[in-house]
Amino acid sequence: MLAAYYGDLWPNIYFFHNKTIIKMREIVYAPLISVIIPTYNREALLPRSIKSVLNQTYKDFELIIIDDGSTDNTEEIVKGFYDKRIRYYRQKHNKGGPAALNVGIKLAKGELISFQDSDDEWLPEKLEKHVRKFSEVGDDVGVIYCGYELVYERTKEVVQRSIPDEKGNVYKRLFIGCVSGTITLVVRASCFEKTGLFDEKMKSCYDWDLLIRIAKYYKFDYVPEILAKAYIHGKQNSTNLELRIKSKERILEKYREELIKDPSFYKKYLIGLYLQNAMIGNISKGRIHLLDALKLYPQHLKGYVHLVFSFVIPWIYPKVLKSYYAKSRDGISYYMIN
Secondary structure (H helix, E strand, O other): OOOOEOOOOOOOOEEEEOOEEEEOOEEEEOOOEEEEEEEOOOOOOHHHHHHHHHOOOEOOEEEEEEEOOOOOOHHHHHHOOOOOOEEEEEOOOOOOHHHHHHHHHHHOOOOEEEEOOOOOEEOOOHHHHHHHHHHHOOOOEEEEEEEEEEEEOOOOOEEEEEOOOOOEOOOOHHHOOOOOOHHHOEEEHHHHHHHOOOOOOOOOOHHHHHHHHHHOOOEEEEEEEEEEEEEEOOOOOHHHHHHHHHHHHHHHHHHHHHHOOOHHHHHHHHHHHHHHHHHOOOHHHHHHHHHHHHHHOOOOHHHHHHHHHHHHOOOOHHHHHHHHOOOOOOOHHHHHOO
């Protein structure tokens, strides 16, 4: 497919040739990008997401919308957008986010693949600036991500701004926590051939797991700007945190051999999982991780303090932890970097 990269091109003359644009003697990288939006019963919010993709200054993309078995008017909403770049695929049954994303990846024709949530939005120059960054780096860079804002849907209040600062070999860094979410990513399609697709057994943090696998073989880079907005539709509850804990325990199962190569780091990971479990009242379950950490690192005095408190004041201990680790959204990241 011939490229169509606009940005600051006019009034210069461009010649199209083999997925590149030739500007005088300069070759500008302009690949086809496959943008994947998985959605489930988001008829009210989906238009915002679609519009933010169609309004991109970079025009050479296909938009693949995977309807994960919606029972609302999602199909009618999508068909209301008359754009040849949109490809709509409906699944008969709801299979979850990772499965829907994987269907999109399999359908993708682009050299680069990007992901958009059906309730979030991009700034107009997101794809253009990612493509420009890819043109500046080597083939050993598999992922480029950007900054984002976290916004309360009801009030439109910006509660968090995140500017990326991790690049190069981020493999070990990713075991602390995910560097960013799916809406900020643009990934070389070739990465999936080497690392596989999203883990469909994970109900949460599946983007984190994928990035760990990609980082084992590829470097990361970033655009140091906020180019995406993620919306919060309600307060985080214990059920959401429990899903993340289960996913992080799956990360532990999958990558235990890698984690244990650094005993100090592995210890922090285990204690972080203990803290998360304790925060939602699963003290006995979390204590298993804490005891494993102390076996590995018996001189860790803070771990014994947590252990004693978990037995002596189990009825108020979760509240104490939530208050103490209030700086962190889920406990583990704050603990592991302090």
